[in-house]
Amino acid sequence: xxxxxxxxxxxxxxxxxxxxxxxxxxxxxxxxxxxxxxxxxxxxxxxxxxxxxxxxxxxxxxxxxxxxxxxxxxxxxxxxxxxxxxxxxxxxxxxxxxxxxxxxxxxxxxxxxxxxxxxxxxxxxxxxxxxxxxxxxxxxxxxxxxxxxxxxxxxxxxxxxxxxxxxxxxxxxxxxxxxxxxxxxxxxxxxxxxxxxxxxxxxxxxxxxxxxxxxxxxxxxxxxxxxxxxxxxxxxxxxxxxxxxxxxxxxxxxxxxxxxxxxxxxxxxxxxxxxxxxxxxxx
Amino acid sequence: xxxxxxxxxxxxxxxxxxxxxxxxxxxxxxxxxxxxxxxxxxxxxxxxxxxxxxxxxxxxxxxxxxxxxxxxxxxxxxxxxxxxxxxxxxxxxxxxxxxxxxxxxxxxxxxxxxxxxxxxxxxxxxxxxxxxxxxxxxxxxxxxxxxxxxxxxxxxxxxxxxxxxxxxxxxxxxxxxxxxxxxxxxxxxxxxxxxxxxxxxxxxxxxxxxxxxxxxxxxxxxxxxxxxxxxxxxxxxxxxxxxxxxxxxxxxxxxxxxxxxxxxxxxxxxxxxxxxxxxxxxxxxxxxxxxxxxxxxxxxxxxxxxxxxxxxxxxxxxxxxxxxxx
Numbered sequence: 001x002x003x004x005x006x007x008x009x010x011x012x013x014x015x016x017x018x019x020x021x022x023x024x025x026x027x028x029x030x031x032x033x034x035x036x037x038x039x040x041x042x043x044x045x046x047x048x049x050x051x052x053x054x055x056x057x058x059x060x061x062x063x064x065x066x067x068x069x070x071x072x073x074x075x076x077x078x079x080x081x082x083x084x085x086x087x088x089x090x091x092x093x094x095x096x097x098x099x100x101x102x103x104x105x106x107x108x109x110x111x112x113x114x115x116x117x118x119x120x121x122x123x124x125x126x127x128x129x130x131x132x133x134x135x136x137x138x139x140x141x142x143x144x145x146x147x148x149x150x151x152x153x154x155x156x157x158x159x160x161x162x163x164x165x166x167x168x169x170x171x172x173x174x175x176x177x178x179x180x181x182x183x184x185x186x187x188x189x190x191x192x193x194x195x196x197x198x199x200x201x202x203x204x205x206x207x208x209x210x211x212x213x214x215x216x217x218x219x220x221x222x223x224x225x226x227x228x229x230x231x232x233x234x235x236x237x238x239x240x241x242x243x244x245x246x247x248x249x250x251x252x253x254x255x256x257x258x259x260x261x262x263x264x265x266x267x268x269x270x271x272x273x274x275x276x277x278x279x280x281x282x283x
Numbered sequence: 284x285x286x287x288x289x290x291x292x293x294x295x296x297x298x299x300x301x302x303x304x305x306x307x308x309x310x311x312x313x314x315x316x317x318x319x320x321x322x323x324x325x326x327x328x329x330x331x332x333x334x335x336x337x338x339x340x341x342x343x344x345x346x347x348x349x350x351x352x353x354x355x356x357x358x359x360x361x362x363x364x365x366x367x368x369x370x371x372x373x374x375x376x377x378x379x380x381x382x383x384x385x386x387x388x389x390x391x392x393x394x395x396x397x398x399x400x401x402x403x404x405x406x407x408x409x410x411x412x413x414x415x416x417x418x419x420x421x422x423x424x425x426x427x428x429x430x431x432x433x434x435x436x437x438x439x440x441x442x443x444x445x446x447x448x449x450x451x452x453x454x455x456x457x458x459x460x461x462x463x464x465x466x467x468x469x470x471x472x473x474x475x476x477x478x479x480x481x482x483x484x485x486x487x488x489x490x491x492x493x494x495x496x497x498x499x500x501x502x503x504x505x506x507x508x509x510x511x512x513x514x515x516x517x518x519x520x521x522x523x524x525x526x527x528x529x530x531x532x533x534x535x536x537x538x539x540x541x542x543x544x545x546x547x548x549x550x551x552x553x554x555x556x557x558x559x560x561x562x563x564x565x566x567x568x569x570x571x572x573x574x575x576x577x578x579x580x581x582x583x584x585x586x587x588x589x590x591x592x593x594x595x596x597x598x599x600x601x602x603x604x605x606x607x608x609x
Contacts, residue, residue, distance in 0.1 A: 026424055033428050033488070036442045038457055040494045043445060052452060061357050085290035092294045096301040097342050104339035116340070118601050123347055125545050125597050129568040130586040133361065133579060134354035148290055160343055174488070190306060218435040220552040221568065225575070235437040239556050249453075253445075263433025268426065 037260070044253035051249045066254035076255065079234035083217065084262070086231070089152035090159060091212040095205065097156070097200065098163035103193075104173035105164065107179065116231075123161040131157075132225040139226060146228045154222045159212040166211065170204025203273040210270045217263060234259055301342060307339045329450065355590065358565055362583035371522055376584035386585070389570040392462060392479055393592070396550070396566055399480070401543040403487045408494025411557050412502055413524060417494070425499065429492040436489070436552035443485045447471045473562050482557050486550060494539045501535035502528060541600050567592070 043051050046063040070076040104110075105117055134251040135154050136145070144150040175199070198205065223233045238255055312334060317327035365372045380386045415424050431439065448454030449470030451461040457468040471481050505528055513527045529536070551568035558564045560573055567589050574582035 022414060029411055030424055030427055033431060033492070035455070036446055037430065037434075038490070039445055040438075040442045089294050089297075091292050093297045093301075096298045097346060098337040100301075100305055101343035104336040108336035110333065110336045113336070116344075118605065120343075120347070121601060121604060122597055124591060125548075125600065127586075127589050127593055129549075129551065129569070129571050130358055130590050131354040133575065133583055133586065134357040137357070138353075149293055154294070157346060160346060164343065189309065214336065214432070217316075218437075218552075220435070220437060220555075221549075221572070235435050235552070238437050238441065239552075249445075252441060256434075256441045259438045260430075260434050263435075264430060265454050267429055267433050270381075282485075 006121075021130045031209040040253050043249060044257045046250055048248060048250050059214070065249040067183040067258075069248075069251050070254055070258065074261050075239065076251075079232060079237040079255075079259065082227075082231050083235070085232040086148045086233070087213060087216040087224070088153070089148060090216045091209050092151065092157050094163050094210060094212045098160050098167055098208065099205075101160075102164045102171055104196075105168045107176065120161040120164055123158075125130035128158065128219070128221050132221055135222065136225050145226065146230050147232045150226045151223045151231060151233070153214075154226060155212075155216045157221060159215055162211055162215070163208040167201065167204050170201045170207075174200050206270050207273045210266055210273075211247040213266055214263065291524060296391060302537055304342065307343075309335070312437045316534070318441065341533070345547050346353055350373060358583045358586050358590075362587050364579045364580050366580055368579060372580075376580050377588075379581065380584055380588070385565060385570065389565040389567050390588075392564065393566045396486075396547050397544060400483050400486045400547045401540050403451065403483075404543050405494050405498075405540050407487065407491040409498050409529075409536070411491065411495040412499035412530075415499060425492075425496060428495055434489065436550070437556050439485055439489055440553050440556035443488075443510040447481060449473075472558055472564075475563060478558070478562055479564055482554060485553050486547065487559070487606070490543050490546065494543065497539050498532065501532040505531050537603065541596070541603070544596055548589070 042057075042059055044066050045059040047061075047063060047065065050056070050060065097221070104112060133155070133168045135150075139145045145151075178191065178196065178200070182196050187196065218235070220233075220235045220239070223241075224236045227233065228237065234255065238252065238259075317331040317334070318324075321327075346361070361368065362376055363371060363373060365375070411428060415428075445453055446455040447470075449457060449468045449472075451457050451468055454468065456471060457465075460469070472478050474481075507567050509527055509531065510523060513523050518526065549568070550566070550573065554560060554566050554569040555565055555572065560569045565573070567585060571582050571585035571589070574585065576582075
């Protein structure tokens with residue numbers, strides 16, 4: 001008996017210290033990653049006087065006043081409404097265009113399919129800076145300047161290639177026999193696509209939607225150039241306030257915290273699929 | 284609420300439009316143009332299958348072709364004209380750019396960004412991936428590390444403005460320095476040349492989590508036997524990491540590296556909010572924005588320079604992707 005406990009205890013004792021250093025390093029690393037975010041949250045709960053006063057590690061009298069300002073002041077909360085409106089528009093439209101295109105690439109062989117596919121890839125890399133001015137002129141001339149549609153369409157452009165690229169990878173993983181079986185069973189194409197095919201690539205759709213969302217949510221150059229007042233995104237409102245003198249630090253921090261929340265939520269839901277998308281060599 | 288209704292309406296119109304297009308065009312193809320019955324049924328089915336992929340692709344191609352080709356050509360033409368856009372001045376804008384010191388600084392900074400940020404983010408990500416590997420709370424840690432990616436660049440710049448602020452009360456760095464007895468607060472954003480690295484660091488901070496998630500999935504895919512064999516042969520942990528693990532996930536490392544490179548090529552918000560391009564921190568997109576609406580000719584010329592700088596990375600990446608597809 002004594003000898004068995006000894007042999008069991010021995011390896012545990014040997015591996016213990018190594019695991020511990022691992023934990024310590026990881027905790028330090030996490031601290032480094034998260035302290036800036038903590039700093040933001042801390043300041044969002046303080047009044048301006050407290051922020052500019054003495055240095056504190058946590059808020060002495062936490063207050064939600066800053067958040068109240070944002071949620072009641074029209075010029076602030078409309079920024080969120082605008083951002084969310086065009087982010088959702090852009091994500092849905094991108095997927096609606098990209099799903100059939102990705103299906104074509106994954107299921108059919110046609111003249112120049114490879115070339116087209118790589119051409120799509122180049123579009124994904126195009127820098128938005130090149131497009132800002134022509135888009136501005138184009139939208140001004142058709143009266144779309146400063147509307148949500150303008151920003152959503154401009155973002156769709158950058159997201160369609162990415163979505164096609166991601167979805168194609170996932171669709172390739174679905175055997176073609178499934179399509180054929182469904183036809184033999186009497187499914188029409190639209191019913192097959194919605195009822196059978198889309199559930200099979202649900203995780204791919206999730207990943208593609210995530211990347212569309214992220215691009216549109218954080219993009220500033222285009223959304224800033226294409227809007228003035230009515231459709232201004234929250235990021236643009238924040239930069240304007242950042243560069244203004246006599247800052248209201250607390251409110252700005254609260255606005256920053258509120259921009260993190262949607263992204264963090266989406267990341268939480270798709271975190272397991274993202275790595276899978278990469279395993280397919282896409283994303 | 285009008286904007287939301289407007290948005291929902293557009294979504295509805297867009298999606299119904301797409302669905303209607305796909306449904307009707309396929310119907311047309313199957314029923315009218317190439318009906319799969321009658322004297323030429325066999326030939327018609329083959330033909331329909333030749334045409335069908337193009338029906339699926341059509342909207343995507345129109346959107347991209349019209350929308351992407353037109354701006355590139357439009358930008359180039361505009362860059363050949365003067366400030367007001369009426370007089371053709373050939374390559375005058377480009378000549379002015381090359382002669383100006385600000386442009387050269389922006390190019391230098393942009394090249395620094397391209398060299399430093401992807402390398403640093405990938406390296407940190409790889410380190411974190413290796414450390415969270417087989418950690419009991421690794422998944423929680425991963426979710427937390429991923430967090431900075433959810434922050435918009437503006438939000439991130441805001442956070443780091445507080446970290447870098449040049450007073451003992453607001454700035455985190457100065458607060459720490461103060462705790463160690465520093466006399467005077469420093470403004471890291473105004474240190475010539477090195478301030479670029481402080482700004483780049485924000486981007487590294489944002490992208491590390493992304494790199495880590497991808498690389499840790501790749502690390503988990505490494506066959507156990509190779510690592511075990513190395514241990515049997517008496518390799519040290521460092522050797523195992525650099526000689527056994529890294530070569531096996533080289534492909535993923537390259538993908539992560541290039542993805543971050545493309546992001547860096549697009550970055551503009553961080554510099555814009557941190558310094559507005561002052562103190563010698565301009566990069567090309569922010570340099571372009573400083574001319575926007577004031578001298579469109581020059582702004583589009585800068586945009587075109589960006590395009591040219593992107594090309595080699597683009598071509599290289601496509602070659603890579605092509606090789607993988609084979």
